[in-house]
Amino acid sequence: MVTLALYNLKGGVGKTAATINLAYLAAKEGYKTLVWDMDPQGSSSFYLGVEANTKNESKKLLNSEMDLLDAVQNSAYPNLDIIPADLSARHADVLLSEMKQSKRKISSLLSSLKKDYDVVILDCPPGISLLHDAIFFGADWVFMPNIPTTLSIRSYETVLTYFKENELDSAKLKCFFSMVDHRKNLHHEVMNNFYKDKFFLKSYIPYLSDVEKMGIHEAPLETFAASSYAAQCYRDLWKEIRKNCIDD
Numbered sequence: 001m002v003t004l005a006l007y008n009l010k011g012g013v014g015k016t017a018a019t020i021n022l023a024y025l026a027a028k029e030g031y032k033t034l035v036w037d038m039d040p041q042g043s044s045s046f047y048l049g050v051e052a053n054t055k056n057e058s059k060k061l062l063n064s065e066m067d068l069l070d071a072v073q074n075s076a077y078p079n080l081d082i083i084p085a086d087l088s089a090r091h092a093d094v095l096l097s098e099m100k101q102s103k104r105k106i107s108s109l110l111s112s113l114k115k116d117y118d119v120v121i122l123d124c125p126p127g128i129s130l131l132h133d134a135i136f137f138g139a140d141w142v143f144m145p146n147i148p149t150t151l152s153i154r155s156y157e158t159v160l161t162y163f164k165e166n167e168l169d170s171a172k173l174k175c176f177f178s179m180v181d182h183r184k185n186l187h188h189e190v191m192n193n194f195y196k197d198k199f200f201l202k203s204y205i206p207y208l209s210d211v212e213k214m215g216i217h218e219a220p221l222e223t224f225a226a227s228s229y230a231a232q233c234y235r236d237l238w239k240e241i242r243k244n245c246i247d248d
């Protein structure tokens with residue numbers, strides 16, 4: 001089982017769009033795939049048309065009142081399951097602050113999924129907190145979508161420094177550009193500078209309205225716009241991730 005966290009300190013950078021499209025592509029190729037929605041906004045849950053069945057479910061999962069496997073729900077697509085989020089996910093940091101070894105919590109919860117899944121994708125809330133420490137420790141890979149602008153790159157550098165200062169394994173950190181606007185010189189300049197950086201994948205996701213339409217269709221791109229450029233970009237990103245992080 002390989003666990004990928006879709007993460008950024010910043011919100012609104014394309015974490016959830018990537019979670020859903022990458023998870024769909026993994027499942028389509030036959031990997032038993034689970035999305036674990038950790039964001040109280042529940043956007044991944046919305047895209048896959050699923051709601052938590054139990055009151056305060058996200059909170060109960062984190063404090064081990066409920067088994068992770070009991071929260072798993074099937075999506076409409078073969079091989080693709082989801083643990084949905086509800087608003088109680090907002091209590092994650094308080095719960096973790098009351099636990100011993102909170103850094104190991106996500107890792108130990110994930111171990112209960114090993115027999116059932118090949119790929120687990122964590123759709124993370126933005127921020128940098130005890131929950132993120134546990135995600136950084138427990139995930140095999142941390143993927144950061146980055147908009148090629150000054151503030152987004154600054155947040156990437158903050159995270160990289162945080163990894164180094166907190167003895168986290170920065171080798172598991174990978175970035176890809178997201179919401180790239182080819183009409184903007186700044187985007188080109190930032191991308192050219194950062195492609196030299198070993199943390200950046202070659203594939204990137206442009207700013208395309210088909211991605212926004214996922215909200216109307218409540219579905220992954222492949223299901224309603226498989227021939228679009230946007231769907232092609234996510235397929236390229238998935239292939240690069242699979243080659244570098246899953247099949248080796």
Ligand SMILES: Nc1ncnc2c1ncn2[C@@H]1O[C@H](COP(=O)(O)OP(=O)(O)O)[C@@H](O)[C@H]1O
Nearest residue numbers: 011012013014015016017179206207208211212
């Ligand atoms: N490549 C893209 N092109 C255009 N719109 C995008 C793209 N990626 C995401 N969006 C839109 O931007 C908003 C935030 O994206 P989302 O994936 O929810 O970000 P995050 O999970 O990082 O908060 C959503 O409305 C989404 O539809």
Ligand SMILES: [Mg+2]
Nearest residue numbers: 015016039043
């Ligand atoms: Mg999101």
